[in-house]
Amino acid sequence: xxxxxxxxxxxxxxxxxxxxxxxxxxxxxxxxxxxxxxxxxxxxxxxxxxxxxxxxxxxxxxxxxxxxxxxxxxxxxxxxxxxxxxxxxxxxxxxxxxxxxxxxxxxxxxxxxxxxxxxxxxxxxxxxxxxxxxxxxxxxxxxxxxxxxxxxxxxxxxxxxxxxxxxxxxxxxxxxxxxxxxxxxxxxxxxxxxxxxxxxxxxxxxxxxxxxxxxxxxxxxxxxxxxxxxxxxxxxxxxxxxxxxxxxxxxxxxxxxxxxxxxxxxxxxxxxxxxxxxxxxxxxxxxxxxxxxxxxxxxxxxxxxxxxxxxxxxxxxxxxxxxxxxxxxxxxxxxxxxxxxxxxxxxxxxxxxxxxxxxxxxxxxxxxxxxxxxxxxxxxxxxxxxxxxxxxxxxxxxxxxxxxxxxxxxxxxxxxxxxxxxxxxxxxxxxxxxxxxxxxxxxxxxxxxxxxxxxxxxxxxxxxxxxxxxxxxxxxxxxxxxxxxxxxxxxxxxx
Amino acid sequence: xxxxxxxxxxxxxxxxxxxxxxxxxxxxxxxxxxxxxxxxxxxxxxxxxxxxxxxxxxxxxxxxxxxxxxxxxxxxxxxxxxxxxxxxxxxxxxxxxxxxxxxxxxxxxxxxxxxxxxxxxxxxxxxxxxxxxxxxxxxxxxxxxxxxxxxxxxxxxxxxxxxxxxxxxxxxxxxxxxxxxxxxxxxxxxxxxxxxxxxxxxxxxxxxxxxxxxxxxxxxxxxxxxxxxxxxxxxxxxxxxxxxxxxxxxxxxxxxxxxxxxxxxxxxxxxxxxxxxxxxxxxxxxxxxxxxxxxxxxxxxxxxxxxxxxxxxxxxxxxxxxxxxxxxxxxxxxxxxxxxxxxxxxxxxxxxxxxxxxxxxxxxxxxxxxxxxxxxxxxxxxxxxxxxxxxxxxxxxxxxxxxxxxxxxxxxxxxxxxxxxxxxxxxxxxxxxxxxxxxxxxxxxxxxxxxxxxxxxxxxxxxxxxxxxxxxxxxxxxxxxxxxxxxxxxxxxxx
Numbered sequence: 001x002x003x004x005x006x007x008x009x010x011x012x013x014x015x016x017x018x019x020x021x022x023x024x025x026x027x028x029x030x031x032x033x034x035x036x037x038x039x040x041x042x043x044x045x046x047x048x049x050x051x052x053x054x055x056x057x058x059x060x061x062x063x064x065x066x067x068x069x070x071x072x073x074x075x076x077x078x079x080x081x082x083x084x085x086x087x088x089x090x091x092x093x094x095x096x097x098x099x100x101x102x103x104x105x106x107x108x109x110x111x112x113x114x115x116x117x118x119x120x121x122x123x124x125x126x127x128x129x130x131x132x133x134x135x136x137x138x139x140x141x142x143x144x145x146x147x148x149x150x151x152x153x154x155x156x157x158x159x160x161x162x163x164x165x166x167x168x169x170x171x172x173x174x175x176x177x178x179x180x181x182x183x184x185x186x187x188x189x190x191x192x193x194x195x196x197x198x199x200x201x202x203x204x205x206x207x208x209x210x211x212x213x214x215x216x217x218x219x220x221x222x223x224x225x226x227x228x229x230x231x232x233x234x235x236x237x238x239x240x241x242x243x244x245x246x247x248x249x250x251x252x253x254x255x256x257x258x259x260x261x262x263x264x265x266x267x268x269x270x271x272x273x274x275x276x277x278x279x280x281x282x283x284x285x286x287x288x289x290x291x292x293x294x295x296x297x298x299x300x301x302x303x304x305x306x307x308x309x310x311x312x313x314x315x316x317x318x319x320x321x322x323x324x325x326x327x328x329x330x331x332x333x334x335x336x337x338x339x340x341x342x343x344x345x346x347x348x349x350x351x352x353x354x355x356x357x358x359x360x361x362x363x364x365x366x367x368x369x370x371x372x373x374x375x376x377x378x379x380x381x382x383x384x385x386x387x388x389x390x391x392x393x394x395x396x397x398x399x400x401x402x403x404x405x406x407x408x409x410x411x412x413x414x415x416x417x418x419x420x421x422x423x424x425x426x427x428x429x430x431x432x433x434x435x436x437x438x439x440x441x442x443x444x445x446x447x448x449x450x451x452x453x454x455x456x457x458x459x460x461x462x463x464x465x466x467x468x469x470x471x472x473x474x475x476x477x478x479x480x481x482x483x484x485x486x487x488x489x490x491x492x493x494x495x
Numbered sequence: 496x497x498x499x500x501x502x503x504x505x506x507x508x509x510x511x512x513x514x515x516x517x518x519x520x521x522x523x524x525x526x527x528x529x530x531x532x533x534x535x536x537x538x539x540x541x542x543x544x545x546x547x548x549x550x551x552x553x554x555x556x557x558x559x560x561x562x563x564x565x566x567x568x569x570x571x572x573x574x575x576x577x578x579x580x581x582x583x584x585x586x587x588x589x590x591x592x593x594x595x596x597x598x599x600x601x602x603x604x605x606x607x608x609x610x611x612x613x614x615x616x617x618x619x620x621x622x623x624x625x626x627x628x629x630x631x632x633x634x635x636x637x638x639x640x641x642x643x644x645x646x647x648x649x650x651x652x653x654x655x656x657x658x659x660x661x662x663x664x665x666x667x668x669x670x671x672x673x674x675x676x677x678x679x680x681x682x683x684x685x686x687x688x689x690x691x692x693x694x695x696x697x698x699x700x701x702x703x704x705x706x707x708x709x710x711x712x713x714x715x716x717x718x719x720x721x722x723x724x725x726x727x728x729x730x731x732x733x734x735x736x737x738x739x740x741x742x743x744x745x746x747x748x749x750x751x752x753x754x755x756x757x758x759x760x761x762x763x764x765x766x767x768x769x770x771x772x773x774x775x776x777x778x779x780x781x782x783x784x785x786x787x788x789x790x791x792x793x794x795x796x797x798x799x800x801x802x803x804x805x806x807x808x809x810x811x812x813x814x815x816x817x818x819x820x821x822x823x824x825x826x827x828x829x830x831x832x833x834x835x836x837x838x839x840x841x842x843x844x845x846x847x848x849x850x851x852x853x854x855x856x857x858x859x860x861x862x863x864x865x866x867x868x869x870x871x872x873x874x875x876x877x878x879x880x881x882x883x884x885x886x887x888x889x890x891x892x893x894x895x896x897x898x899x900x901x902x903x904x905x906x907x908x909x910x911x912x913x914x915x916x917x918x919x920x921x922x923x924x925x926x927x928x929x930x931x932x933x934x935x936x937x938x939x940x941x942x943x944x945x946x947x948x949x950x951x952x953x954x955x956x957x958x959x960x961x962x963x964x965x966x967x968x969x970x971x972x973x974x975x976x977x978x979x980x981x982x983x984x985x986x987x988x989x990x
Contacts, residue, residue, distance in 0.1 A: 129623045
């Protein structure tokens with residue numbers, strides 16, 4: 001049996017096995033057909049892509065080289081022996097092919113597919129094929145089966161409470177950082193709200209990216225449990241908790257292919273919520289011509305799909321349609337959004353109204369889940385907790401508990417102002433365009449990069465007056481964003 | 496600018512670039528987002544997957560390592576300088592996304608997608624997404640546009656003749672090696688028939704695999720032209736001629752995903768024929784319960800699609816439906832099929848009738864394209880050329896011209912006979928099952944591996960009498976095939 005050797009090569013997200021071309025026990029023809037191999041050792045097995053090495057520089061006959069990812073996943077030490085075999089073709093791929101042919105799949109078939117995806121048995125190509133086939137047609141029962149299967153293959157958080165609330169927005173509206181206001185309000189009220197969120201996938205910032213400007217978000221499940229036990233809440237990145245790991249794998253393929261169907265959205269969101277132990281959920285669906293959901297009709301279809309799956313998963317869900325016609329607040333990008341959030345929590349006079357109003361409305365709906373609260377009094381209670389400073393105090397406790405951020409992030413020093421081409425009224429702001437410009441400036445990786453909106457829809461501006469300011473930490477980032485803003489600022493100003 | 500260094504690692508079919516983790520000019524965050532890079536140098540540019548190397552063992556700061564495939568494709572020498580940039584996202588991917596959303600694409604959109612696929616700008620995942628979206632719905636004009644685009648991105652052969660004939664079978668029936676009989680008959684008649692064929696994709700042997708038992712098939716376009724100029728014909732592997740290179744890339748993804756739609760089949764076959772300069776084509780569609788086309792209705796739909804696209808490509812096409820209910824001839828696998836073909840050409844008394852009859856019928860239809868031949872006399876002419884030995888002589892000339900095979904291949908020495916479980920009549924033979932067993936035995940890589948059918952449908956057999964003999968060159972191959980044959984031989988014997 002060959003012995004393993006760690007080859008310090010990073011081929012993330014793929015695992016790679018390096019075998020010498022000579023004397024490896026296989027014929028060249030067998031090798032060509034293999035491509036993917038299974039490495040079985042003392043601690044279990046992994047699947048990996050095969051690379052063949054000429055010469056003795058990297059691996060010698062009798063050795064198996066494991067790249068960083070493969071070495072880490074196998075969890076053995078150098079010199080230990082392993083067995084290399086051709087990777088078995090997952091049996092569930094037959095059902096993927098049937099799905100491509102337009103058939104519907106049973107619960108157990110979908111479950112087997114999701115299990116194989118979560119355990120890295122599918123190649124990105126095979127995952128892509130499955131997702132595109134699902135994008136073509138996916139029934140409501142199939143969506144439910146997928147959601148359940150995604151929960152089953154991951155870890156679950158559990159809480160000593162019959163009422164565990166959450167609030168989620170489907171995204172697509174830049175600056176819409178209401179969670180960071182809703183969570184402290186609800187925590188101040190006393191409900192349990194363990195909010196795990198993602199980093200930005202295609203947007204200029206996710207809740208985890210913005211919260212990270214203020215505090216550590218990189219918490220494991222044990223630390224999350226400790227913080228929630230004391231403070232009722234958390235605002236953590238979900239990536240370390242193994243909640244719905246199949247979702248993470250699916251997203252890694254959905255992102256480059258930009259697959260963003262309602263069915264995948266529902267399965268992704270509700271599997272994460274169920275795994276996080278949520279019992280009650282307020283779900284925000286913004287509607288607008290440049291948002292993810294573009295019409296009331298689409299929103300109703302999406303709402304029904306959420307309601308169906310949530311009901312069968314045992315999650316009480318209240319769907320709220322909100323205005324997605326323009327960005328929320330002023331800042332877009334982690335630092336600028338964090339500034340807006342803290343301004344609202346501090347009740348500053350110039351805090352953005354739209355962000356505050358929306359957050360209080362959503363917090364009120366979450367508080368309305370509390371059986372102790374008189375019907376319809378959630379909104380007033382939320383407003384009171386914000387105005388009194390109780391929400392701010394709850395946020396400060398959360399920041400301290402998670403660990404205050406030690407790096408001071410500031411808005412990027414390289415700046416450019418997009419200006420009004422004519423005098424007139426701001427008729428519309430393109431969410432999609434603004435998000436792309438903010439991403440080009442460097443958000444969310446460059447925390448200080450983004451856009452500061454100086455005027456919103458309805459404002460009257462003079463010709464040449466600044467509409468928004470782009471911030472970037474690098475000259476290149478600013479140049480890219482500036483170029484795009486000059487081609488089309490995303491603002492429509494009507495004389 | 497960094498200098499290139501050849502890293503002797505084979506990551507076929509992907510190209511890989513190895514960069515040192517330290518001092519490579521990029522931040523870790525940028526790297527994570529890059530994954531695919533463009534390497535631009537003196538001779539052009541390539542796209543490649545990025546691998547990051549720790550330590551100085553493989554690449555040092557200031558160097559760019561290129562794996563075997565990347566080094567070969569870039570075509571520069573070690574030490575020359577290159578520029579590394581993030582690989583641009585092909586603009587045509589936007590249209591792939593629209594196709595996933597169910598839209599139809601225009602000719603120019605499909606053309607751009609095929610161009611990007613042929614120039615390796617798509618990842619396998621992206622190609623898979625495109626193919627699965629097309630499998631969901633693809634219009635006839637889209638199929639035509641794809642066929643045209645596939646021809647446009649490759650080389651074309653041209654011939655000094657207004658009549659260049661070809662014969663093609665869509666496959667799916669083991670042992671159906673009629674091309675190797677049709678081509679010498681038609682060549683003996685005097686028509687130009689430059690037959691390029693593929694190696695087996697999912698079957699136990701392709702025409703190129705079987706012809707290779709007798710002669711060299713690995714010819715470039717110049718050699719093919721020489722041979723055709725003298726002998727009117729060739730029986731070559733098409734892989735070296737750059738005919739429809741997009742098809743080769745698409746097939747590399749269709750195969751693992753087992754995508755085999757009529758639309759892809761038509762585009763694949765007709766793009767290769769148009770690129771090979773064919774003006775007239777006889778197309779064989781076998782129909783049978785275990786063949787690719789399972790009913791007359793399906794066959795008619797496929798025929799119409801072929802006719803529509805072929806007409807617009809300017810290829811006169813005669814579609815022939817044949818019996819695909821059982822394998823043709825006796826041998827399955829390169830050596831055993833070559834034996835059957837030569838037995839027919841040599842007019843041996845025990846040559847398989849069904850193979851001969853089908854080949855003569857198809858050759859007759861090809862000869863009927865010749866305006867010099869009296870209407871309906873093609874069949875008689877084909878039979879005469881076979882019986883007289885003219886076809887055999889033509890085949891011998893072809894073998895000599897292409898270069899007779901120097902290795903003597905023989906049927907695999909490891910053998911197992913599948914036997915009748917009861918006395919009775921052979922009611923049916925499962926083409927699909929027989930093909931899988933032959934592949935497990937080692938065909939087509941192991942040329943002597945395969946199956947020799949001792950009885951065909953309608954034969955009466957005793958209990959325990961041998962139905963077929965499996966041949967394999969390795970004990971493992973025989974064991975795999977034997978196990979599968981014992982589980983289900985593919986023969987239905989009815990008492």
